[in-house]
Amino acid sequence: MSLDEFRKSPWQKSHDLYRKSALSVSPAPEYASSEVILASLCRTIGFAGTNERVVPQAGRDLDKKIQRLRERRMPAGEGASASADTWNTVLHGVLESPKLRNQSSKRFLQVTPVVPATALFSGSARLSANSWPAGSMVRRMICLGSRDRKAAESLWKDLFSALTVGQDDDIFARWLEQETHAWVPGHAWELASIPDDEPALDDDDFSTVGFLPARKFAKDLRAIIQAKDAMTRRQWTSLLEAMLRLAVVAHVTWLCDVQARIWQCLSDALSSNGPVGTEQVREAIFPARPQYMTYGGKALPGLKDGISGYLGARLGINAVLWSLHEAGIPHDADMSSSRGIAALCQQVRDNHATLSDHGTLQAFLDLRESESRAMNCKKGIGVNMLEFARHVLGQRDTAEPLLRGYDQGYVLKKKGTSTSSPWVVSLGPVAVLALVHCSLAGMSGPRSIHRLGQHLAAYGIAIDRHEIAASDLGHQLRMLGLVLDSPDAESGMLLLPPFTLSQPGKAPTNE
Known part of the structure; x- marks a missing residue:
C-alpha cells in the first residue's frame, strides 16, 4: 500500500506494525453496555466456537421455539x-434486561x-451480524x-473458574445454567486459551510506567474473584x-492518550527534534498522573477531546x-x-529530508482537513x-420509566431530567461497593x-479527598454503611470493608 492509497482511504487499512502494536486501540470499540461486555467475555473465555455474529439469530430462534411450543402446548x-x-x-420476566428508549419497538x-x-x-453489541468482540478487549x-x-494465563484461568457455575454457586444459578444448556444444547463450556499472538507490554515498560489502568484492573479483577463466595x-x-x-473505558482512554503522545514524538522528529533514546521516549509517551475525568464534572467533552487526539x-x-x-x-x-x-x-530524524520529499507532514495536514468531521467525532x-x-x-x-433503577453500577449519570442534560461523573451504589472492596x-x-x-485516580478519575464527605459519593458511602465517621480520621471518615471474605488478609496480586 502506498502513501497515496492511504490518503484515499485512511481509515480502511492501517500499517501492519501499527495494527499489531500492543498500544493500538484494538479491537475497535463500538456500542456496548456492561452486560454486553460480560456476555462477550463469557463467549471469549468459554465458548470459543460461538462467533459474535450468530448470537442475535440464536436469540430469535430460541424465542420462536418457545412461542411455538407454547402455542401448540407441547412439552x-x-x-x-x-x-x-x-x-x-424466566427469559421475559425474571432475567429480562430492560431495553433502551430507541429499542422499545x-x-x-x-x-x-x-x-x-x-x-x-x-x-450481542448489535442486533445484526457484525458485532464487535468486546470480550477480546478484556482478554x-x-x-x-x-x-x-x-x-x-493464571488470571485468565482463575476468571474462567469464577465464571463457571459450580456447587458453590447458589441453587438458582445452578438450575439456570443447567436449564439453559437444555434449551440451547450443543455448546460445551471449556477454557479457551489466550492466543499466542496476543500482545503484551515490554518488561521494562511494565515495570517503569506508573499509570497503567490495565495493571490496576488485573489486580482488581483478582479482588473481585476472591469476593465471589461472599x-x-x-x-x-x-x-x-x-x-x-x-x-475498559479507562483502558481505551489511556491508549488514546498514549497514541497522541507517540504522534507528538514523531511530529517533533520530522523536524529533527523530540526525545532521544528509550528513557526519554518512555517518559514522553506514557502519562504519569493523567486526569481524564473529574468527579462531579462533565465527562463527555474530555473523552471526546481524547478520542479526537487519537x-x-x-x-x-x-x-x-x-x-x-x-x-x-x-x-x-x-511499535509495542x-x-x-x-x-x-x-x-524519522535520520531520514527527515527523504520524508519531507515524500510530503509526509503535508499528507497528514491534508488528511486532518479532509477528515475533520471524523476527527470531531461526528462520523x-x-x-x-x-x-x-x-x-x-x-x-x-430504559424505555420503561419504572425500570430506571435497574442499572446501579454506573459511573456517569444525567445531571437533570432533560435529554440535553450533561453526563457527570457520579458512581452508582454497586460501583461504589466494587471500588471500596x-x-x-x-x-x-x-x-x-x-x-x-x-x-x-488509578483509573483517571480525579477527586479531592477533602470533598468526598460533602459530595454524593460521601452520601453513597454512608447509605451503604461503608464508612466510619471519626473526627480523628483523615477527612473525618474511614472506609470499611463491604464483604466478609474467607481469606481477608490475602492480598490480590498479578505479578
Whole structure:
C-alpha cells in the first residue's frame, strides 16, 4: 500500500506494525453496555466456537421455539425441567434486561448474563451480524496488565473458574445454567486459551510506567474473584460488571492518550527534534498522573477531546509508516514498546529530508482537513468510540420509566431530567461497593478514605479527598454503611470493608 492509497482511504487499512502494536486501540470499540461486555467475555473465555455474529439469530430462534411450543402446548425438549410457559417467564420476566428508549419497538431476546450459558443467545453489541468482540478487549487488558505470559494465563484461568457455575454457586444459578444448556444444547463450556499472538507490554515498560489502568484492573479483577463466595451469583456478576465498565473505558482512554503522545514524538522528529533514546521516549509517551475525568464534572467533552487526539495520531503515525515503506526504508522494529518507538523516532530524524520529499507532514495536514468531521467525532470511528464510552459508563436510559433503577453500577449519570442534560461523573451504589472492596483488598479493618481517592485516580478519575464527605459519593458511602465517621480520621471518615471474605488478609496480586 502506498502513501497515496492511504490518503484515499485512511481509515480502511492501517500499517501492519501499527495494527499489531500492543498500544493500538484494538479491537475497535463500538456500542456496548456492561452486560454486553460480560456476555462477550463469557463467549471469549468459554465458548470459543460461538462467533459474535450468530448470537442475535440464536436469540430469535430460541424465542420462536418457545412461542411455538407454547402455542401448540407441547412439552419442552429433553433435559429441560421447565415448561415453555415457565421458561418464557424466566427469559421475559425474571432475567429480562430492560431495553433502551430507541429499542422499545424492537423485538429481540435480551437477558441479564447471570450464568455463562445465557451468552449463547443474548448480549450481542448489535442486533445484526457484525458485532464487535468486546470480550477480546478484556482478554487483551489482562495480558497488558500482567507481568508476563504466565501471570496472564493464571488470571485468565482463575476468571474462567469464577465464571463457571459450580456447587458453590447458589441453587438458582445452578438450575439456570443447567436449564439453559437444555434449551440451547450443543455448546460445551471449556477454557479457551489466550492466543499466542496476543500482545503484551515490554518488561521494562511494565515495570517503569506508573499509570497503567490495565495493571490496576488485573489486580482488581483478582479482588473481585476472591469476593465471589461472599454473595449470590447475581450480586457477584453485578460487581464484576461495575469493575469491567470502568476499567475498559479507562483502558481505551489511556491508549488514546498514549497514541497522541507517540504522534507528538514523531511530529517533533520530522523536524529533527523530540526525545532521544528509550528513557526519554518512555517518559514522553506514557502519562504519569493523567486526569481524564473529574468527579462531579462533565465527562463527555474530555473523552471526546481524547478520542479526537487519537484519531489525529492514527492518521499521522500511519502516514509516517507508509512514507517510510514507500521510500524503501521501512521501520523494522516493533511499535509495542518505548524502545521500538525510540528507534522509529530516530529513523524519522535520520531520514527527515527523504520524508519531507515524500510530503509526509503535508499528507497528514491534508488528511486532518479532509477528515475533520471524523476527527470531531461526528462520523465514523470517533462516533463509535464516544458511543462506547457513553453507554458503558452511563446509567442505562430504559424505555420503561419504572425500570430506571435497574442499572446501579454506573459511573456517569444525567445531571437533570432533560435529554440535553450533561453526563457527570457520579458512581452508582454497586460501583461504589466494587471500588471500596478493591481499594481495601488484602487489608483487614478500616482504612483512610484517601485510599478510595487513590483508587479512582488509578483509573483517571480525579477527586479531592477533602470533598468526598460533602459530595454524593460521601452520601453513597454512608447509605451503604461503608464508612466510619471519626473526627480523628483523615477527612473525618474511614472506609470499611463491604464483604466478609474467607481469606481477608490475602492480598490480590498479578505479578
